[in-house]
């Protein structure tokens with residue numbers, strides 16, 4: 280309730296939501312989300328690691344995020360059907 284006695288609606292920006300918590304908390308949640316992916320949606324471990332290795336050497340990686348698609352690469356690489364968004368795919 281605000282100072283006029285009216286109930287104030289709370290709007291949450293989904294994009295900004297991760298930044299409302301600490302960086303460590305956010306990455307813990309991201310890791311838990313990845314751990315809980317359905318097996319049929321998940322890339323196998325060999326592909327996952329190769330993808331992350333390619334991302335680690337890529338100039339488009341910034342603070343864990345791909346600047347081309349805006350995804351956290353750990354999540355994108357974990358999803359079997361996702362591909363690198365670069366014009367010449369790195370994975």
Ligand code: SF4
Pocket residue numbers: 333334337338339340344345346347348352355362363364365369370
């Ligand atoms: S997803 Fe592709 S373009 Fe993005 S950081 Fe990884 S290798 Fe680079």
